[in-house]
Amino acid sequence: MTNSDYKHSVAERLMRYVQVDTQSDPYSGTQPSTEKQKDLSRILVEDLKAIGITDAELDEHGYVYATIPATTDKKAPVLCFCAHVDTSPDSSGTGVKPILHKNYDGKDIVLPDDNSIVISTTNHPYLKQRIGDDIITASGLTLLGADDKAGVAVIMDAAQYLMEHPEVLHGKIRILFTPDEEIGRGVNAVDMDKLGADIGYTLDGGERNHLEGENFSADGVHVVIHGVSAHPGYAKNKLVNATKVAAAFLDLMPKNEWSPETTNGKQGFVHPVHIEGGAELTKIDFIIRDFETAMLQEHESRLEALLKDAVAQFPGARYEFVVKEQYRNMKEILDHRPEVMNYAEEAYRRTGLQPERISIRGGTDGSRLSFMGLPCPNIFTGEMGIHSKQEYVSVQDMEKATEICIHLAQIVTE
Template structure:
């Protein structure tokens, strides 16, 4: 890709200014209509490149095809990113800023000078000396998760359409909504997608490839208490709110929580509590890289609830567990070429590949179990879901190059 005039940064700077936050409390699909605002732009830009079949469906998914230009019978490869940003931090009126020729200084964000991005807090910045860093202005997240990936796939598509001499098989592009609220592939039409293997472009550090995620369950505990008029409640009332609070307070303090674990350590994490005196519920996410450990962590919650509820003879509780996603390593290990060819693509782009696990999940986690083996390639996004989110121009350009090279490797290896 020498002498290629990358478009990824220009695209990224525009895309992040489109508010696409998803909403976990919504039952619609997509959960917010505004996600389609960006998806419509993507379709228009793909069509302008000459990608004739690019379209947006009613559920907010963008599908597009880069036709094969080789005589070889190459597996169909899908590149996927999500358009939504996290509801954890505002994504409205994002003002992206490029800090050119970063030299290790603190980055004071101008719209709120209490928001300061420091190398000591973001050690990956040590590898960015001399690069150009993109941040938001201090009042919103940036949206690099995952608009960096979206812009990178779009630039790769632009390259392929402009360079037919670069051989590749058929390439499918998929942009999804609602990944941040765990519903990113709920309504993907796998028959329409018709891909054999895939890559989400939603990873962090330059050169990284993620072949292992958490396995994940949702757990909801509902407490049924006893209501009574508070003026006459002695010996009668058993407040479901207080019981729920006691259960949360009794969770482990020094282990099995997000704030006390790292690496491949799992956790139990309460993410929501609601209710009244008569009925209250607590929602948890349960995470571990070893799927079998989920049941053990869920049993910890159950034992705590049983111990607490024993002090309330007229109250009871129930627990409901729902599967969210599974560690896609279980699938990827059956298709080693998916990892092998991606590592080769990273090497060809001039980097030393880093094969690693992720303390989270991606659309690829579920896609892999839906028949599309799909590891996660770096996009260069950092400090996701926060006002300190950042990405570098040079990392995003390397991601574009890597996407193009992965497709070339697949064509060559057949």
């Protein structure tokens, strides 16, 4: 940044934005999945206009598009910064009460509305690196929503700086705020022609220094188990209970491997995320994850083999097994566009950081955008303990991310 006196707005913005409930809903068929996500998007449009961006708009699908105009005539790739407004369905986002803990001293943070919720360096070792920072948490009853409102606040802060400092030379920059990232639909209805960007960066990562250019490839599997219904009083030799078939199926899954709770690093997994039904019909949803796309089919074949074994134990039962592609490893695209990661690494260095390339055991909007023609790695924001009441974020991490965005704008133009 060219002005060390700049007063960052990330903390104020985050604490304001998290108070707007934007939880998405995986079982909704609408776009966006919840109308309340637009409540924050409308605020963002007004905030963008307040800093001088004239074309900020919210479309009917819940996307915010805006442009930071170029300050140079030099031809440069159009850069996009992207973050999502929705919060995870895993924990309540209603009535979030953000708390700023200034100059964190390394002690346990006991949240006031539920003293059983404690954020400690034991459970969150990264906190040890943030002693002295200002830490934002929720109050103990909800998640915070730093995932990804920290990214939203960072982009807004960078936009404010660039609009206030036209002496910083950069090309055209597009801003994209998306709904429904947490349920895998974040870019379903993005108008790529309207966006008109050449390279992008999502602001949706965790620890300082981390730069994410690789993520899981992902499929979903929907299993339907059909039993045979009968009155329980007269069910002998007639009833085939689909819930018992489902239980037998899940019991066949390995206990010490192949699951989120038993894997890390580059290991993939198969994870049942939802089950519902009764004696006649039971449904189970799985997510399948691996860094090697080809491994997804192997995981799915193994899962279906277990299902066949379970169904075979219950004559008369049958099943359906439906695979749906969700997203793919962005590395498959970024390997062909090495300059995109190189730009980011140079921005980290200019900010005084040593970039560390890591892999995401998950996905971002950037993974799907990469396959839609917009190569799009992921930059840290400091959001930690995500999807839980122990979520927290360092203000100083967010400020560093803002600086990276500003340097990126210049580097891409250079």
